[in-house]
Amino acid sequence: MTGIDIEKILELAPSPAYVVDLGRLRHNLAILDNVQKRSGAKILMALKAFSMWSTFPLISRTLAGVCASSPWEARLGREEFGGEVHSFAAAFKERDVVELLEISNHLVFNSLGQLERFRPLWEAKHGNVSIGLRVNPEHSEGHTAIYDPCAPCSRLGIPLAEFERRIGEVGEERALNGVEGLHFHTLCEQLFQPLERTARAFEEKFGRFLPRMKWLNLGGGHHITREGYDIDGLVDLVSYFREKYDLTVYLEPGEAIAIGTGILVGEVLDLVHNAMDIAILDLSATCHMPDILEMPYRPDIKNGFDPGEKAHSYRLAGPSCLAGDVIGDWSFERPLLPGDRLAFLDMAHYTMVKTTTFNGIQHPAICTYEPETGELKVVRTFAYGDFRARLS
Numbered sequence: 526m527t528g529i530d531i532e533k534i535l536e537l538a539p540s541p542a543y544v545v546d547l548g549r550l551r552h553n554l555a556i557l558d559n560v561q562k563r564s565g566a567k568i569l570m571a572l573k574a575f576s577m578w579s580t581f582p583l584i585s586r587t588l589a590g591v592c593a594s595s596p597w598e599a600r601l602g603r604e605e606f607g608g609e610v611h612s613f614a615a616a617f618k619e620r621d622v623v624e625l626l627e628i629s630n631h632l633v634f635n636s637l638g639q640l641e642r643f644r645p646l647w648e649a650k651h652g653n654v655s656i657g658l659r660v661n662p663e664h665s666e667g668h669t670a671i672y673d674p675c676a677p678c679s680r681l682g683i684p685l686a687e688f689e690r691r692i693g694e695v696g697e698e699r700a701l702n703g704v705e706g707l708h709f710h711t712l713c714e715q716l717f718q719p720l721e722r723t724a725r726a727f728e729e730k731f732g733r734f735l736p737r738m739k740w741l742n743l744g745g746g747h748h749i750t751r752e753g754y755d756i757d758g759l760v761d762l763v764s765y766f767r768e769k770y771d772l773t774v775y776l777e778p779g780e781a782i783a784i785g786t787g788i789l790v791g792e793v794l795d796l797v798h799n800a801m802d803i804a805i806l807d808l809s810a811t812c813h814m815p816d817i818l819e820m821p822y823r824p825d826i827k828n829g830f831d832p833g834e835k836a837h838s839y840r841l842a843g844p845s846c847l848a849g850d851v852i853g854d855w856s857f858e859r860p861l862l863p864g865d866r867l868a869f870l871d872m873a874h875y876t877m878v879k880t881t882t883f884n885g886i887q888h889p890a891i892c893t894y895e896p897e898t899g900e901l902k903v904v905r906t907f908a909y910g911d912f913r914a915r916l917s
Contacts, residue, residue, distance in 0.1 A: 531788060531827045534894050535866045537901035540792040541807050541889035545577060545873050548896040549786040553750040554587040557781065560749060560756060561589075564763035566774045569611055571745045572598045574779020574874045577891065578605040579904045584782060592745075592777040596624045603628045611742070611777065613659060613708065615680055619643070626650045633657040633708045633742070636683060637691045637700065648703060655739065657706035658683060664726035666712060666719035669820060675711050682709060685730045697734075707731060710744025714780060717755035717762075720747060724762055735770040742775040749781040780874040787873025788827075789814065789889065793865045794844065802839045804861050809843030810852045812886050814872065815879050817852055827868040829855040837861070845884045882912045 529546045538544050557568050567589035578601060590609030591602035602610045612625045613633040622643045625632055632647060632654050634640045640658065647656050661682030667673030674681040691700045711723050720743065728735075735741065743763075748754055763774045791808035810817045817824065832838045835856040843850035852869075882888060888907035895902070 544892040564760040566763045569777040571779030575783040659708045662727040672713040706740035708742035712746025740773040783873040789869040789872035825870040
């Protein structure tokens with residue numbers, strides 16, 4: 526997270542707070558814009574990773590639209606982002622399809638069964654909404670099973686055997702009648718090489734269907750804006766599919782937009798000792814950064830080090846009643862004291878979108894920081910009414 530004035534943000538921000546650096550966001554968007562211009566791809570923002578809609582006026586200047594995983598996300602994209610809205614879910618209710626057909630440009634089904642069940646609905650919108658199918662290349666590149674859409678027995682995407690079974694029953698023309706695109710999404714926080722290998726496996730299995738398609742969606746999980754990503758390789762891959770099959774190619778990263786843009790500000794509330802020193806923060810792993818428990822992973826902290834590396838080691842934990850509300854262990858050059866501020870790094874994506882109000886714990890404020898002026902803007906704060914409104 527080079528270039529972010531973390532000390533200034535710690536000075537200005539309330540605690541707890543998510544703070545998104547607009548300068549770093551513009552940096553990421555410039556990289557993505559370069560990819561679009563060089564490759565001809567259209568890049569969508571995956572709202573499931575980052576849906577801080579106060580930043581949409583900035584992001585929408587560069588990206589082609591959004592991809593949504595529900596009618597609510599699609600509506601947010603339509604109302605606040607503009608551009609194209611592409612919708613996909615593992616399964617839809619009829620009322621979902623009815624709503625999504627009114628606000629989506631692309632609607633992607635996860636099974637041939639749902640494609641046929643809702644055919645009368647989407648055929649009535651022929652010309653207004655492009656219909657696609659998500660396929661499963663059955664090629665795993667993921668390191669964590671819970672995030673691997675190609676894991677054995679995955680519910681995500683249609684495997685080739687199922688495609689061929691349906692075609693064998695009714696013929697290819699009838700099975701794929703009205704389908705204009707194929708979509709695969711198999712990656713998670715990965716560089717280019719896993720995409721290259723996956724694309725090769727996809728083409729080997731499903732390439733024969735591409736000449737009848739209008740578009741191909743390569744999904745998300747691409748860390749395009751991360752240092753070390755092979756931009757030239759991505760440009761070449763997109764160009765290959767566009768030119769060989771005369772397709773529009775889409776990418777739908779979420780994290781690539783927000784990588785390195787955000788920090789989560791927290792404060793030490795108390796220090797306790799039980800076989801080791803424990804600092805209790807106004808931040809909660811389960812409420813404010815649940816991927817720490819789900820993925821799991823250990824975020825970086827400004828001026829924080831591995832336990833034992835510096836003189837003063839602590840377990841950092843949240844204030845909730847969950848015994849496992851533990852963020853992790855770090856060491857610091859000086860002792861922590863109540864009131865000290867900590868900055869957890871790279872905490873924009875998959876944070877705000879996954880928070881809860883478990884135990885009625887205060888939700889972090891949502892802020893932006895403009896490095897060109899040094900202004901920190903508190904975009905949203907949360908109060909008891911927000912907690913109460915979620916209940917009945």
